[in-house]
Structure formats: structure tokens, C-alpha cells
Amino acid sequence: MGTRMAYDAIVFDNDGVLTTPTDRDALVEAVRAAFDEVGVNDPPDEHIETLLRPDVDSLRRMAAEHDVAPHDLWSARERAAIETQLEEIRAGRKRLYDDVDAVESLATTNAIVSNNQHETIGNILDHFDLAVDVWYGREPTLTGIDRKKPTPYYLELALEDLDATNPLYVGDSWVDVEAADAAGIDSAYLWRDHARGYAEWTSSKPEHEIESLATIADLVGPTAGR
Numbered sequence: 001m002g003t004r005m006a007y008d009a010i011v012f013d014n015d016g017v018l019t020t021p022t023d024r025d026a027l028v029e030a031v032r033a034a035f036d037e038v039g040v041n042d043p044p045d046e047h048i049e050t051l052l053r054p055d056v057d058s059l060r061r062m063a064a065e066h067d068v069a070p071h072d073l074w075s076a077r078e079r080a081a082i083e084t085q086l087e088e089i090r091a092g093r094k095r096l097y098d099d100v101d102a103v104e105s106l107a108t109t110n111a112i113v114s115n116n117q118h119e120t121i122g123n124i125l126d127h128f129d130l131a132v133d134v135w136y137g138r139e140p141t142l143t144g145i146d147r148k149k150p151t152p153y154y155l156e157l158a159l160e161d162l163d164a165t166n167p168l169y170v171g172d173s174w175v176d177v178e179a180a181d182a183a184g185i186d187s188a189y190l191w192r193d194h195a196r197g198y199a200e201w202t203s204s205k206p207e208h209e210i211e212s213l214a215t216i217a218d219l220v221g222p223t224a225g226r
Contacts (some may be wrong), residue, residue, distance in 0.1 A: 007186070007219055009164030010106060011155065013171035014114035014137075016192050017213075018103070019124055022085050022094055027052060030080035037076040040066045051077055056145050070142060078117055078140035085120050089127050096128055097192075102214040109133045111158045115148045115175070134161045150178035159183060168219060170210075178204045188216065 015021050031051045035043045043051075043066075050058050051073070063070040088094040103110060111134035114121050118137035125135065136154040138144035147153040159167055169180040170188045172195045180187035181204040189195075189206040190213070208219065 007108065007166050007168040009109045009111065009159075009162045009167040010103075010216060010220070011111040011113055011158055011162075011167055011169045012103065012132075013169075013173070013176050014112050014121055014124065015116055016172040016194060017170060017190055018096060018100055018112070018130070019089075019128075020095055020097065021194060022088055026084050026088055026093075027081060030084040031077060033084075034073065034076035034080045035066075037080070038066075038068045038073050040068065054145065056142050059142070059145070074142060074145070075140065082117050082119050082123070082140075085116075086123050089123060096130075097213070099213040100130075102212070102217060104131065106217060106220055108220055109162050109164065111135060111162055112137075113149075113155045113158050113169070113179075114138075134158045149173075149175040150182065152179045152183040155179050155183050159185070168208075168216075170213070170216065174204070177206050180204075180206075188219070 012018055028048060031048050032043070034051065035041075035047075047062055050062050054062070056070075059074060060070045063073045066073075085094060110132045112121055112125075112132050113135075114137045116137050117140055119140070121135050121137040124130065125132065136158050138148055138154065149155070155169065168186050168188055169176060169183075170190055171177065171180075172190045172192050177187045177189060186207040188208040188210050191209065191211050210216065
């Protein structure tokens with residue numbers, strides 16, 4: 001796929017791109033609260049790790065081991081994660097990156113597609129008063145787990161809503177690059193301090209590698225506009 005410039009819509013990942021990643025210890029405590037809610041006391045560390053980022057099969061196996069319905073365990077986990085992240089936002093521990101101002105000055109339609117919960121993205125938009133045209137986070141369901149990036153499901157929904165001719169997806173992870181590739185659009189890999197190199201994870205390569213969101217203005221062509 002050749003690099004296409006003059007992008008008329010920019011789609012952003014959220015965590016690690018627009019806002020700082022949620023503190024891992026806070027998420028671990030949310031997972032512990034979820035286990036406690038469904039009657040599982042003192043879960044082993046490996047089950048904590050699994051519930052942080054499960055696939056559906058691992059979630060079902062773990063729920064069966066604890067004699068808990070997978071839906072109940074995952075619903076408790078998602079509620080706890082949403083509440084914890086809102087607390088982190090309000091406390092100023094989950095914050096906007098300094099270069100986000102550059103996003104709001106772009107002469108394009110803008111969107112967010114995140115693997116975080118849809119409600120969490122809504123809370124971020126409300127708290128920080130961010131203006132985007134379209135946004136999608138995952139559903140707090142087992143189906144939502146399967147639809148996470150690198151699956152392009154939510155990205156394709158956003159692209160359909162945007163009706164853009166040449167969109168760009170900006171992310172900080174190999175899953176963002178792969179999702180953009182699967183959706184047939186260009187990607188920009190943002191080198192935040194925490195970002196891991198995509199090359200060791202995937203054969204998909206981004207069209208652009210950038211150090212700051214301010215760089216995106218250089219990729220927006222003169223014909224782009226709201």
C-alpha cells in the first residue's frame with residue numbers, strides 16, 4: 001500500500017495517544033474488586049493478569065474454574081474499570097498529553113477508536129471537553145472483547161460514519177497499525193515514551209512515524225476541511 005497524503009479525516013487511538021495510559025496498579029485493583037464482586041476471594045496472580053486483557057476463551061476457562069458465569073465476571077470487571085478510570089481522570093492522574101492542542105486545531109474531521117470501554121471514552125470527552133466528530137470504544141461485553149483491535153470492527157464503523165475519502169489512523173501500538181492495515185487505510189505510529197516498537201510484533205508497517213501530534217498538521221492537505 002503506497003502512502004497517500006492530504007488526509008481529510010484523522011482517527012486517533014486514545015490511551016497513550018490523547019491521554020496518558022491508565023495506571024496499571026489502579027487497573028489491578030479494579031480487577032480485584034471485580035473478582036470480589038462475583039464472590040472470588042484472593043484470586044491467583046495469573047488470573048489477575050488474564051482478566052486485565054483476556055480473550056474470550058481464556059475468560060471462559062477462568063470463569064469456569066471459579067464457577068462464575070463469564071458474562072457476570074466480565075461485566076463486573078468492566079464496571080470496575082470504568083469507575084476506576086473515571087477516578088483517575090478526576091484526580092488528574094490520567095491526563096491529556098501536552099500536544100493534544102494540536103489535534104483541536106486540525107482542519108479535518110476527527111474521530112477516536114479505542115480498545116478502552118466506550119463509556120470511558122465518553123467520560124474522557126466530557127471531562128476534558130474534547131471535540132471529536134465520531135468516537136467508538138468497545139462494548140462492555142464478551143462480543144466487545146472479540147471486536148478489539150487489531151480487529152478493525154470499530155475502526156470500520158468510524159470510517160463509515162466519517163464518510164472520508166482518505167483517512168489516517170494514529171496510534172501507539174502494533175494493534176493500531178494492524179487495524180489500519182486491515183481497514184485499508186494509512187497509519188501513523190506515535191513514538192510516546194512507553195511505546196514499544198511495532199517491528200517486533202507485526203509485519204504491518206505504518207506509513208508514518210511521528211514524535212508528536214503536532215506533526216499531523218503537516219500531513220493534512222489544503223483541501224481538507226470540516
